[in-house]
Amino acid sequence: xxxxxxxxRRLADEQRNAWEVEGKPLAxxxxxxxxxxxEAEKYERLEGAYNSYDQRxxxxxxxxxxxxxxxxxxxxxxxxxxxxADVATQLRSVLRGQTGAADIIPTVEEVRxxxxxxxxxxxNTVGKSYLAQLIEPLRLFSGIVAAGAFQLVTEKGDEVIxxxxxxxxxxxxxxxxxxLTGTDPSFxxxxxxxxxxxxxxxxxxxxxxxxxxxxxxxxxxxxxxNIAVLLGQKLAVGVGTTEPTGIAAAATTGVxxxxxxxxxxxxxxxxxxxxxxxxxxxxxxxxVLSNSAMSAIRKLKDSQNRYLWEPNGQxxxxxxxxxxxxxxxxxIAATGLGAKSVFYGDFSRYxxxxxxxxxxxxxxxxxxxxxxxxxxxxxxxxxxxxxxxAVKAFVGGAS
Numbered sequence: 001x002x003x004x005x006x007x008x009r010r011l012a013d014e015q016r017n018a019w020e021v022e023g024k025p026l027a028x029x030x031x032x033x034x035x036x037x038x039e040a041e042k043y044e045r046l047e048g049a050y051n052s053y054d055q056r057x058x059x060x061x062x063x064x065x066x067x068x069x070x071x072x073x074x075x076x077x078x079x080x081x082x083x084x085a086d087v088a089t090q091l092r093s094v095l096r097g098q099t100g101a102a103d104i105i106p107t108v109e110e111v112r113x114x115x116x117x118x119x120x121x122x123x124n125t126v127g128k129s130y131l132a133q134l135i136e137p138l139r140l141f142s143g144i145v146a147a148g149a150f151q152l153v154t155e156k157g158d159e160v161i162x163x164x165x166x167x168x169x170x171x172x173x174x175x176x177x178x179x180l181t182g183t184d185p186s187f188x189x190x191x192x193x194x195x196x197x198x199x200x201x202x203x204x205x206x207x208x209x210x211x212x213x214x215x216x217x218x219x220x221x222x223x224x225x226n227i228a229v230l231l232g233q234k235l236a237v238g239v240g241t242t243e244p245t246g247i248a249a250a251a252t253t254g255v256x257x258x259x260x261x262x263x264x265x266x267x268x269x270x271x272x273x274x275x276x277x278x279x280x281x282x283x284x285x286x287x288v289l290s291n292s293a294m295s296a297i298r299k300l301k302d303s304q305n306r307y308l309w310e311p312n313g314q315x316x317x318x319x320x321x322x323x324x325x326x327x328x329x330x331x332i333a334a335t336g337l338g339a340k341s342v343f344y345g346d347f348s349r350y351x352x353x354x355x356x357x358x359x360x361x362x363x364x365x366x367x368x369x370x371x372x373x374x375x376x377x378x379x380x381x382x383x384x385x386x387x388x389x390a391v392k393a394f395v396g397g398a399s
Contacts, residue, residue: 008060015053022046031306047298141225142232143329144247146318147286147347149235149383157194157355157380164190164386192353194380195243197231199223202372223377235352235383236331247288247350248333248340250385254392263336263396264296267308273344274322276392281346286318287326292334293341297321337396345391355380 026043029035035043142149154160169185201223231244238246254276255269265273277285289297300308309321318325324344333339366374385391 008057011053011057011060015050015057018046018049018053023050027307030301031304034305141228141330142235143288143327143332144235144347144350144383145232145352147288147325147327148284149350149352150348152192152351152353153356154353155356159194160192160353162190162192162351162386164188190351190384190386192351192382192384194353194355195234195382196378196380197227197234198376198378199226200374200376202367202370202374205371205373227377227379231379231381232329233331235350236329237333238383240384244381244383245385246383247343247347247385247391248393250350250388251340251343251345251391251393252388253340253395254344256395257397259397259399261397263339263341265293265335265342265394265396267297267300269394270297270322270342273342273392273394274324277345278389281349281390284346284348285324285344286347287321287324287342287344288329288332288347289326289342290332290334291328291330293332294326294328296335297342335396338398339396340393341396342394343391344394346387347391349387349390350385351383353382 022042023046026035026039026046029039145151152160164187170183172181172183174180234244234246236246237248238244239249255265255273257263257265257269274285298307298309302308318327320326332343333341335341361376363374
């Protein structure tokens with residue numbers, strides 16, 4: 001049977017060959033003259049196929065990562081002397097009706113491991129707890145998480161207050177012998193709450209009673225992806241107060257686009273947006289943008305009708321734009337008048353707060369008529385940008 005890794009390599013080879021055989025000749029043509037109608041149609045078809053390869057490869061990479069975690073979970077020794085297999089025993093007892101509910105609570109060591117840093121630095125790969133498996137799909141469904149959002153994992157759901165420097169203060173020129181003067185720094189606070197997100201599913205009794213069923217994989221896949229879709233949306237466009245403060249609400253404007261172009265950024269706009277972010281944030285900076293903004297940017301051409309941006313074709317790696325990695329987020333606004341469709345900056349300054357206790361519950365009665373077992377999972381989370389200077393937004397022109 002073909003393995004996931006073999007399929008990933010096969011798709012990557014097919015993608016690379018498609019670009020070599022069809023993409024590069026078209027790029028050479030664009031370097032010399034305008035496309036004919038037939039060539040333009042061929043390029044559009046190739047672009048769609050290339051994006052399809054990207055989506056399939058990314059989905060399979062995420063699935064491979066989940067499966068690797070599940071294998072590691074079985075062999076991981078919990079620090080409090082309980083074997084990791086006890087997690088599976090708890091979940092199996094819930095789904096079979098032996099107990100009504102289970103709280104999967106990570107140990108102190110697991111919380112620390114999940115909190116060590118950004119995705120790029122390995123923060124998403126060190127933990128092997130059930131929570132780590134549940135939030136793994138966020139990397140696929142949220143460009144903000146994929147770009148390196150910091151994950152703050154707490155054992156309980158109490159409000160977490162993080163101090164934030166709002167003004168660094170300033171020095172002043174001093175006269176000899178005079179009282180020293182200057183401007184004091186000022187601080188405010190960012191409060192992280194624990195908003196509840198969950199999923200409710202029915203599973204056939206035959207599937208639950210199968211002694212060979214991998215309960216961890218079943219629950220993490222079914223409830224994890226749905227929670228990831230909803231939480232990913234809130235991390236992008238949430239308005240705060242009763243939900244996370246998404247990046248669209250938290251990030252200030254770096255560049256406003258021209259009028260009369262339906263909110264589409266120019267290449268000059270992208271350069272200006274990149275340079276609106278201060279130098280200390282640049283080494284870890286990324287782009288996060290909507291699918292429509294990605295499409296519009298890929299079609300930008302120079303005065304010789306040559307495309308300004310070409311995909312890099314590197315297997316499993318994000319594309320780069322002006323030297324920084326690019327991540328799509330399906331929940332970021334499409335290009336449009338007054339729309340924030342492109343973000344640039346250091347996304348490790350966007351914090352995703354996750355409560356480490358995952359609630360899993362079962363009911364034998366809710367779907368009694370269809371002989372299904374109903375179960376639900378709940379994850380509590382919040383998100384906000386803790387440093388408003390770290391990420392800037394492109395805003396489409398007003399008309």
